[in-house]
Amino acid sequence: MLRVSSLVKTYDGGVQAVRGIDFEVAEGEFYTLLGPSGCGKTTTLRCVAGLEKPDQGEISIGNDKVFSSEGNTSMPSHKRDIGMVFQSYAIWPHMTVFNNVAFPLRHSKRKVSKSNLRDRVMKALSLVQLDALADRPAPFLSGGQQQRVALARALIYEPRVLLLDEPLSNLDAKLRDEMRVELKQLVNRLHITSLYVTHDQAEALALSDRVAVMNQGTIIQEGRPREIYLQPRDTFTANFIGKTNLFEGKVVDGAQAEGMGLVETPVGRLICRLPNGAQKGDNVQIVIRPEGVDIFQGNPDNKINVVEGNVIFATFQGDSVEYQVRVGDYLCLVKSDSLHEFAKERKVSLHFTPERCLVIPKTKNSVIESNQGGLL
Numbered sequence: 001m002l003r004v005s006s007l008v009k010t011y012d013g014g015v016q017a018v019r020g021i022d023f024e025v026a027e028g029e030f031y032t033l034l035g036p037s038g039c040g041k042t043t044t045l046r047c048v049a050g051l052e053k054p055d056q057g058e059i060s061i062g063n064d065k066v067f068s069s070e071g072n073t074s075m076p077s078h079k080r081d082i083g084m085v086f087q088s089y090a091i092w093p094h095m096t097v098f099n100n101v102a103f104p105l106r107h108s109k110r111k112v113s114k115s116n117l118r119d120r121v122m123k124a125l126s127l128v129q130l131d132a133l134a135d136r137p138a139p140f141l142s143g144g145q146q147q148r149v150a151l152a153r154a155l156i157y158e159p160r161v162l163l164l165d166e167p168l169s170n171l172d173a174k175l176r177d178e179m180r181v182e183l184k185q186l187v188n189r190l191h192i193t194s195l196y197v198t199h200d201q202a203e204a205l206a207l208s209d210r211v212a213v214m215n216q217g218t219i220i221q222e223g224r225p226r227e228i229y230l231q232p233r234d235t236f237t238a239n240f241i242g243k244t245n246l247f248e249g250k251v252v253d254g255a256q257a258e259g260m261g262l263v264e265t266p267v268g269r270l271i272c273r274l275p276n277g278a279q280k281g282d283n284v285q286i287v288i289r290p291e292g293v294d295i296f297q298g299n300p301d302n303k304i305n306v307v308e309g310n311v312i313f314a315t316f317q318g319d320s321v322e323y324q325v326r327v328g329d330y331l332c333l334v335k336s337d338s339l340h341e342f343a344k345e346r347k348v349s350l351h352f353t354p355e356r357c358l359v360i361p362k363t364k365n366s367v368i369e370s371n372q373g374g375l376l
């Protein structure tokens, strides 16, 4: 188990990289810090690793308080019982795969017998399915294999916590997808407590048990991947986690079916899911994922949440087609299966699935980014 409380880190020069964050990673859990470049993810990870000294806060690994500003405790990195994997594989080019993985054991203060060392290295290599390549010089490996060597080296001590900083970002797209699955299977199998850092939302959603979305040194929202994607609490999270339609609106009737209400929006009145406590007259924002909108031609039987528009752009993506549809002055993003295709300029109807129209309170940080659906 890993617990981080009230962590603050300001670098020389006054950059407030981490501004008081709290989180807990349960035994065997895969927890991800996700956020844009510069939001403080790596700094947090480095504080946990003992590579940066926080200004304030507490960090515990298992029952050990490895850092406490109040208690004036700071356990050195090598005693924290952690394994680390970085974006750059940081493997030694002049050594074989075996020797790269053996390196930490050979240079450890704890003496390890030759046969024990061999057993442990081969066990770590078999975990990442590289035992057959133990004698190969490390440079003669693919990028994915080199990253697996780095992983085996991090696992050699059977650490209590595995720290991973964008470990897949140097791999090409296909390999990254494959390694994602392998990594997930491996950490599940080993039931190892993992703290992962990435700016790639797809990676975070695919790998994690829970995700913390960070911005400007704070955690904005924490939850299971489904919650983060389907119930973003503000526009920052909605925008950052995938594409979205974002409209301004005003609640005109909060008394529809349970949890649902009628909201005036620039594309018409829509039945939406309301947050607790929303009232008639509230100014709100509506988040609708592109796959929450159906596109079709002709007149629907039911006109609820249906608006008309014109296709202005269609992008074929193999398994789906992404449309940009103009509705009045607004651009709606729609993701549809690739079976039908609606040509440019075609008049179409859009159905906004009420359960997928999520109302969030309006905040001063609300932003509508240009690559998202919204005002043209």
Ligand code: ATP
Binding pocket: 011, 012, 013, 015, 016, 017, 035, 036, 037, 038, 039, 040, 041, 042, 043, 044, 199
């Ligand atoms: P990225 O995804 O680009 O790695 P990040 O979310 O991991 O970003 P950090 O590397 O933690 O962000 O950086 C947080 C802030 O602290 C940034 O503004 C960065 O410029 C600053 N920073 C990081 N390291 C240092 C340092 N050694 N000295 C001064 N400022 C630093």
